[in-house]
Amino acid sequence: MADAAALKRQAAEAAFADLEEGINLGIGTGSTAEAFIRVLGEHVRAGFKVAGVATSQRTDRLCRELGIPMRTLDELPILDVTVDGADEVDGKLRLIKGGGGALLREKIVAHASAKMIVIADETKRVETLGAFPLPIEVNGFGLTATFLSIRRIAETMGLSGEIILRKVGDDPFITDSGHLILDASFGRIPDPEAMSAALHAVPGIVEHGLFIGMCSEAVLAGPNGVERLKS
Incomplete structure (x- = not known):
């Protein structure tokens, strides 16, 4: 059974594979988003070009530590994609987010994006939202x-x-x-x-923390691989 950290990394790598170089990218907050940030940082160091907008001060600090070029949302008010985690996702791609405390900024950044990709391990998929507070x-x-x-x-x-x-x-x-x-x-x-x-x-x-009609795709990692849910 893959451990939680490995599944987060797996989902992060799968989401990164969909990104085009040179995009304006919203970057989420939380443990799964941090896994994505570390994957992104590795590719930036290898030459991948991107401009990032953080959804929290914590995310901004980590991105800058890893050498990811960062801008404010006022500098880049129109984003191509946001990649973020979720505390729950249902079959209609409705989400509960905010376990990391950044829900307002996460929602603002997601709303400014043409597309929102959620990354998570498969345990975050639920039939009905609400088990997570x-x-x-x-x-x-x-x-x-x-x-x-x-x-x-x-x-x-x-x-x-x-x-x-x-x-x-x-x-x-x-x-x-x-x-x-x-x-x-x-x-x-x-x-x-x-x-x-x-x-x-x-x-x-x-x-x-109800994100409704915002998520375009969920990338869910499990022991048997990655499942993609699309709107």
Whole structure:
């Protein structure tokens, strides 16, 4: 049985094989995205030409350490492809993302891209989204009111489960954009589109980790090889 690191590397190499030289590339955040960054760095050192835009400060630092040429999204506001990981992906290429805390910037970069490729090991494929807690990036002002709004939304959809403030040790986790994250353990989200619309209607919610209609292809690595899901 291949270990998780090997599967991430396998998915990363398969995604890189689809990339054309000279593209403007969005680069994701998280452990699987880091596997891709290391693969990309090896090819850049061998002469592969690319301009990257990072979805987080962490990703930007690693890319620069590996010699990958980086730009800001303001410098390259139109991207050819984004390669990123996912916490869950279903058969319609709907995603839950944000386990690494970069969901807002990940969504902005993906939206600026002509194509989004998700890389993951095959355990991230699910029938119904929601076993992974849904990250919801929120403004610190009015946190309790926003929390109660999320809980009411869940109740109207027949969902329950803990909604907890993400922390690092005893302190709240702060995103690169200065926001907080609430992780909502719904267990299952049978109607992701309805959930997305309801969450977007709450003023205190900056963004949520449901990525719907954004992923063009998922590259899923398993012990028997790579499977590609396409929209």
